[in-house]
Amino acid sequence: xxxxxxxxxxxxxxxxxxxxxxxxxxxxxxxxxxxxxxxxxxxxxxxxxxxxxxxxxxxxxxxxxxxxxxxxxxxxxxxxxxxxxxxxxxxxxxxxxxxxxxxxxxxxxxxxxxxxxxxxxxxxxxxxxxxxxxxxxxxxxxxxxxxxxxxxxxxxxxxxxxxxxxxxxxxxxxxxxxxxxxxxxxxxxxxxxxxxxxxxxxxxxxxxxxxxxxxxxxx
Amino acid sequence: xxxxxxxxxxxxxxxxxxxxxxxxxxxxxxxxxxxxxxxxxxxxxxxxxxxxxxxxxxxxxxxxxxxxxxxxxxxxxxxxxxxxxxxxxxxxxxxxxxxxxxxxxxxxxxxxxxxxxxxxxxxxxxxxxxxxxxxxxxxxxxxxxxxxxxxxxxxxxxxxxxxxxxxxxxxxxxxxxxxxxxxxxxxxxxxxxxxxxxxxxxxxxxxxxxxxxxxxxxxxxxxxxxxxxxx
Numbered sequence: 341x342x343x344x345x346x347x348x349x350x351x352x353x354x355x356x357x358x359x360x361x362x363x364x365x366x367x368x369x370x371x372x373x374x375x376x377x378x379x380x381x382x383x384x385x386x387x388x389x390x391x392x393x394x395x396x397x398x399x400x401x402x403x404x405x406x407x408x409x410x411x412x413x414x415x416x417x418x419x420x421x422x423x424x425x426x427x428x429x430x431x432x433x434x435x436x437x438x439x440x441x442x443x444x445x446x447x448x449x450x451x452x453x454x455x456x457x458x459x460x461x462x463x464x465x466x467x468x469x470x471x472x473x474x475x476x477x478x479x480x481x482x483x484x485x486x487x488x489x490x491x492x493x494x495x496x497x498x499x500x501x502x503x504x505x506x507x508x509x510x511x512x513x514x515x516x517x518x519x520x521x522x523x524x525x526x527x528x529x530x531x532x533x534x535x536x537x538x539x540x541x542x543x544x545x546x547x548x549x550x551x552x553x554x555x556x557x558x559x
Numbered sequence: 560x561x562x563x564x565x566x567x568x569x570x571x572x573x574x575x576x577x578x579x580x581x582x583x584x585x586x587x588x589x590x591x592x593x594x595x596x597x598x599x600x601x602x603x604x605x606x607x608x609x610x611x612x613x614x615x616x617x618x619x620x621x622x623x624x625x626x627x628x629x630x631x632x633x634x635x636x637x638x639x640x641x642x643x644x645x646x647x648x649x650x651x652x653x654x655x656x657x658x659x660x661x662x663x664x665x666x667x668x669x670x671x672x673x674x675x676x677x678x679x680x681x682x683x684x685x686x687x688x689x690x691x692x693x694x695x696x697x698x699x700x701x702x703x704x705x706x707x708x709x710x711x712x713x714x715x716x717x718x719x720x721x722x723x724x725x726x727x728x729x730x731x732x733x734x735x736x737x738x739x740x741x742x743x744x745x746x747x748x749x750x751x752x753x754x755x756x757x758x759x760x761x762x763x764x765x766x767x768x769x770x771x772x773x774x775x776x777x778x779x780x781x782x783x784x785x786x787x788x789x790x
Contacts, residue, residue, distance in 0.1 A: 386660065387586040387730050395789040403589060403781035404717070404729035410587035410640075411787040421729060423736045423764075424586065424612070425668040428661025432679065451684075462648055462655070463639035469687060470661030473680035504684035 342513040342531045347481050349374040349558045351440055351511050354479055360384055362431065362471060364441030365409040367481040371440055382416075384436055386467040388427045391419025408467065428467070432474045439475035441468060443482045443507075445497045448545035450507040450519040452480065453499035465502060472503030484512035484542050491544035493517070493525055515539045516556060517547075524548045529556040560755040563723040563773045568598035571746045571772045575599065575711055578606040578631070582667065582712035582738040583621065586612050587784050590731030591620050592715040594748045594776035600627060608632040610707055612663060612734055614644045619782050625653070634707070636660035640784065659687060662704050664737060670708035671740025671769070678703055712742025715776070716765070719749035720758050723767030732764065739769040748776040 342350065344367050352374035355361065362384045363369050372383060372392070383392040385407045392407055393414035400414065407413045415421075430436060445453040452472055455465040472478055485491055493510070510517045516529035524546040527539060530553050540547055565571045572595050575581070585591030600623055607630050614633055615622035622641050624630050632654040638644055647653035658666070659681040669677055678701035682688050692703040714735040717728035725747055727735060739745045747765075752775035 385730065387589075387733050389730050395787040397790070398788050401783070401786065401788060402729060403783050404731040406587060406589050406730055406783075406785070409785060410589070411785040412783060413787070421732060423664075424660065424733045425664040425737050428664050431661060432681070462645060462657075464635060464637040464657040465659055465687075466637040467660035469659035469685060470679075470681040473683060501685045 341534065345370060346558065347511050347513060350516065350556055351479055351481055352376070353558070354509070355379060355381055355438065357381070359437040360390065360435060361438045361440065362386065362436050362475070364439070364468070366442045368440040368442060369409060371481075384427070384430070385413070386424070386427050386431065386471070388422050388424055389415065389419060391416045428470050431467070431470055434474060434476060436475060438477045438479065439471045440479045440481060441471065443480045443492070445492050445494055445499050446480055446482065446507050446510055447494050447497045448519070448525055449523045450505045451497050452502050452507050453497040455502050456500045458500065468502050472506045475506070478507050479509045479511065480507050482510065482512050484514040484539075491542050493543045493545050495545045514542060520548060526550075527553050529554055531556060560722040561767075562721050563767065563770055564721050564752070565772045565774050567774055568594035568748060568776065569601065571595060571748070571774055572598045572602065572713075575602065575604065577604040579710040580608045581610070582709040582742055583609060583611040584712075584714040584733065584735030584738045585620070586730065586733035588615065588620050588782050590715050590727065590733050590735055591615070592713045592746075592748050593779055595713045595746060596620060596623060599624060599629070605629045606631045608634065610634040610663075610667065610709060610738070612636050612660065614638045614641050616640050616784065617643050619780075628652075632656070634658060634663070636663050664734060666704055666707040667734065667737040667741045669706040671737055674706060676703050676705050707741060709738075709742045710744070712738040712745045714739045714745060714747050716747055716749045718751045718753065718758060719747055719770075719773050720753050720755045720767070721773070722755040723747065723770030723773050724755075724758055724763045725749065725765035725770065726758060726762055727764050736765045739765045744771045745769055746771070747773045749773060750776060750779060
């Protein structure tokens with residue numbers, strides 16, 4: 341089983357040179373730590389920044405400079421600041437190449453649920469609905485099963501949907517899977533030490549397994 | 560130049576009545592109108608509908624107005640981090656419209672720009688689309704969203720001049736420029752107020768036409784929600 345850091349590290353391998361990328365809160369934020377220094381990419385923060393840098397040192401903390409998770413950040417050289425309407429114009433306009441976000445559930449046709457648990461959690465969707473409705477490539481970072489062992493990769497989502505038919509790829513603590521255009525989770529890679537059988541048994545939706553499934557690597 | 564200055568926050572918010580529609584700039588606690596929020600707490604008003612991306616935290620920002628039961632309804636995109644908010648919501652004391660963040664920003668922008676409705680892909684196939692017109696454009700589905708306008712909008716800028724021109728700093732800009740335009744009366748509080756002519760016109764983010772009242776705020780706390788540092 342992968343740790344959160346390992347999930348982030350594996351997702352970082354999906355990043356390509358020249359991409360503008362939006363990272364969601366949680367594991368996706370960690371991806372920034374593992375993107376190869378040889379790649380030139382720009383991280384977008386939907387409150388209004390292109391060019392998120394590392395967390396500041398104590399003396400450089402600025403309350404007027406935060407990311408979408410409200411964490412204090414810095415800007416890299418060449419950054420741009422703008423208002424939130426402009427920010428979502430670039431998201432909806434298809435200018436952001438890659439969106440990485442967390443999920444509570446994903447369905448076999450690529451629906452994602454990650455914003456609400458009726459009766460329990462009422463925090464709101466933030467920018468997630470705009471992002472999943474617009475991004476060309478959406479990768480989800482998630483735990484394969486809930487704490488009580490229920491699969492979160494389902495035939496259909498049970499929680500309120502954030503967006504439909506939008507997820508392209510999932511990196512869970514057990515596997516890398518792609519959503520088939522015809523429906524179904526295509527198993528691409530196994531986490532080290534995790535068997536195809538275990539992944540199959542923990543995936544409630546339709547899983548497609550063809551040939552040898554390689555163990556994932558991180559470099 | 561038309562002079563927009565008022566003395567302070569108390570004067571700026573003195574005529575805001577109960578049951579009106581109010582926009583407040585800010586993302587999290589960044590770029591929120593701290594002075595006007597304090598001044599509103601002194602006013603005997605309630606039943607406010609507040610458009611703001613977030614609802615502050617328990618003891619700061621809009622959270623203070625919630626605690627005093629001055630708010631009837633919030634129109635927001637993300638309201639975590641506020642236990643009092645959650646309590647009022649679950650008990651039915653507070654109404655909430657949760658709106659995708661980009662849709663919220665664009666609805667406010669549209670309000671200020673005189674565009675009564677627009678189509679967006681955000682929320683198609685979700686409960687956000689309930690009751691809304693859906694149309695297909697070039698093979699993809701979009702839903703119609705209406706503009707948002709307010710009786711008053713309250714924004715916070717870094718610098719401003721007596722003509723109402725505003726410059727924002729960092730990510731504290733967020734919803735402030737769109738809200739300035741979408742309020743019938745826009746109140747701007749700034750960290751530094753200068754005479755008209757002292758700001759470089761090339762650098763203005765919000766032109767003074769949108770701003771009706773401006774003053775220099777005092778004692779900014781600028782509280783940080785998530786203080787993250789590297790060593």
